[in-house]
Amino acid sequence: MSHIDCDICIVGAGSGGLSVAAGAAQMGARVVLIEKGEMGGDCLNSGCVPSKALLAAAKQAHSMTKGAEMGITPVTPEIDFAAVKEHVARSIATIAPVDSQERFEGFGITVIREHARFTSPHEMQAGDTTIKARRFVLATGSRPLVPPIDGIEDTPYLTNETIFGLRERPRHLLVIGGGPIGIEMAQAHRRLGSEVTVIEGAKALGKDDPELAEQLLGRLRAEGIRIEEGAKVTAVSGHEGAITVETEKGRFEGSHLLMAVGRQVVTDGLGLDVAHVKHDRHGITVGEDLRSKTNRRVYAVGDAAGGLMFTHVAGYHAGVIIRSMLFGLPSKAKTAHIPWATYTDPGLAQVGLTEAQAREKHGDALRVIRMAYDENDRAIAEGRTLGTLKLMAVKGRPVGATILGASADELIGVWAIAIASCTKLSKIAGAVLPYPTLGEINKRAAGNYFSASLFDNEWVKTAVRAVQRWIP
Numbered sequence: 308m309s310h311i312d313c314d315i316c317i318v319g320a321g322s323g324g325l326s327v328a329a330g331a332a333q334m335g336a337r338v339v340l341i342e343k344g345e346m347g348g349d350c351l352n353s354g355c356v357p358s359k360a361l362l363a364a365a366k367q368a369h370s371m372t373k374g375a376e377m378g379i380t381p382v383t384p385e386i387d388f389a390a391v392k393e394h395v396a397r398s399i400a401t402i403a404p405v406d407s408q409e410r411f412e413g414f415g416i417t418v419i420r421e422h423a424r425f426t427s428p429h430e431m432q433a434g435d436t437t438i439k440a441r442r443f444v445l446a447t448g449s450r451p452l453v454p455p456i457d458g459i460e461d462t463p464y465l466t467n468e469t470i471f472g473l474r475e476r477p478r479h480l481l482v483i484g485g486g487p488i489g490i491e492m493a494q495a496h497r498r499l500g501s502e503v504t505v506i507e508g509a510k511a512l513g514k515d516d517p518e519l520a521e522q523l524l525g526r527l528r529a530e531g532i533r534i535e536e537g538a539k540v541t542a543v544s545g546h547e548g549a550i551t552v553e554t555e556k557g558r559f560e561g562s563h564l565l566m567a568v569g570r571q572v573v574t575d576g577l578g579l580d581v582a583h584v585k586h587d588r589h590g591i592t593v594g595e596d597l598r599s600k601t602n603r604r605v606y607a608v609g610d611a612a613g614g615l616m617f618t619h620v621a622g623y624h625a626g627v628i629i630r631s632m633l634f635g636l637p638s639k640a641k642t643a644h645i646p647w648a649t650y651t652d653p654g655l656a657q658v659g660l661t662e663a664q665a666r667e668k669h670g671d672a673l674r675v676i677r678m679a680y681d682e683n684d685r686a687i688a689e690g691r692t693l694g695t696l697k698l699m700a701v702k703g704r705p706v707g708a709t710i711l712g713a714s715a716d717e718l719i720g721v722w723a724i725a726i727a728s729c730t731k732l733s734k735i736a737g738a739v740l741p742y743p744t745l746g747e748i749n750k751r752a753a754g755n756y757f758s759a760s761l762f763d764n765e766w767v768k769t770a771v772r773a774v775q776r777w778i779p
């Protein structure tokens with residue numbers, strides 16, 4: 308049995324835990340990092356990285372079936388599904404050293420590869436080591452939520468933890484859940500040659516702007532994905548290669564089943580009650596300061612904090628609590644400026660308020676500016692004209708942006724920065740951007756906020772005529 312005294316003990320070496328550990332250790336804190344599974348957590352091993360690698364292969368395959376309008380003869384790509392999965396595995400392996408035990412030990416961090424649990428409000432046990440710390444950070448993440456559907460225990464199903472390991476292409480993938488994870492996996496598999504049916508109990512992409520989400524779903528349907536909404540699942544049954552999903556709208560049959568209905572925060576076996584840390588099914592109960600009210604030594608970051616579940620949120624949380632833990636400064640996690648994206652093709656991205664939320668909050672003060680991709684020269688030149696930007700603005704400042712279209716995930720960055728820093732639209736409208744770029748969509752949307760009051764305005768015209776008479 309060994310004993311360690313430290314400043315900060317972190318449980319979980321995923322996006323949140325690693326960010327806290329690296330920051331705190333490099334600023335001089337004595338840090339212990341405990342991880343029971345793979346270094347890198349969900350994002351690296353079974354989330355962002357493999358899903359984006361799979362989508363990239365799918366996009367490549369899809370692009371080969373297009374191009375006639377540019378004079379390129381489409382072909383039917385030959386898809387070696389196992390080799391696609393090698394590409395996914397290689398992407399993970401290439402990034403893995405950044406999250407590795409060796410790298411973090413290089414920062415002077417003690418890394419323990421065990422399950423951690425509290426033994427008292429100020430002490431944890433991991434394997435045969437006890438750790439006493441001034442502060443504890445719970446960065447234990449989430450796992451796929453599998454609801455108790457009739458028959459689920461006897462039916463083989465995949466989750467994000469297993470689907471990337473599949474070496475044989477599913478003949479017909481049934482996806483229960485039409486959120487971002489289900490929809491991304493649906494498009495990836497469809498483009499790689501599977502039949503795909505998405506079964507959603509309510510509205511697919513229900514957290515996004517309904518108008519642009521509907522446009523995306525239309526595009527996915529046109530690619531051959533069947534998307535059934537309002538189809539609440541009542542039972543599942545079957546065996547490897549022959550799965551049946553019963554819903555209130557009818558029965559669906561396929562070869563494989565992916566459960567993508569949501570996420571459940573991981574708190575089990577942590578001994579939270581022993582440490583007097585309040586928690587519920589949404590996660591560890593924390594305030595805006597990400598600190599437990601029932602045990603002030605304890606913080607929660609990332610998915611474990613029970614809010615928006617994204618890697619960039621986990622990284623943001625790390626910065627918030629480092630300020631509080633290391634410097635004793637007040638620090639709060641906000642959500643209004645947090646963007647997110649669904650990495651389909653075209654992509655769908657959001658930051659700030661949707662149109663409906665902005666209308667409710669700002670009423671008549673709201674102006675919604677729309678820019679269609681088919682008005683952008685680069686989008687036209689590249690044949691990527693499906694898409695729209697909706698900019699929600701109040702008193703010359705952005706309060707929200709929704710983008711459907713090519714590179715929506717990149718374009719949303721400008722609005723994330725603008726909303727976070729309260730930047731005026733005039734600054735974005737006044738920026739000089741390279742031509743022709745998709746980024747001009749953002750600039751033109753900001754410009755359009757002003758052009759309505761500048762162009763076709765009698766007062767402006769009178770002023771210009773008057774000035775023209777006087778200046779030499």
Ligand SMILES: Cc1cc2nc3c(=O)[nH]c(=O)nc-3n(C[C@H](O)[C@H](O)[C@H](O)COP(=O)(O)OP(=O)(O)OC[C@H]3O[C@@H](n4cnc5c(N)ncnc54)[C@H](O)[C@@H]3O)c2cc1C
Binds near residue numbers: 321576577608616617
């Ligand atoms: C399919 C999929 C695609 C995604 N794509 C994106 C994306 O494109 N962009 C994005 O921003 N987000 C994406 N996400 C979400 C993102 O992966 C998570 O928000 C992020 O990984 C959360 O990081 P975390 O540090 O909170 O938790 P995790 O990364 O889950 O890390 C938690 C770690 O804690 C460990 N742990 C738990 N309990 C204990 C214990 N008692 N003792 C020791 N160790 C413990 C676990 O083993 C795990 O390694 C995706 C998620 C999925 C499922």
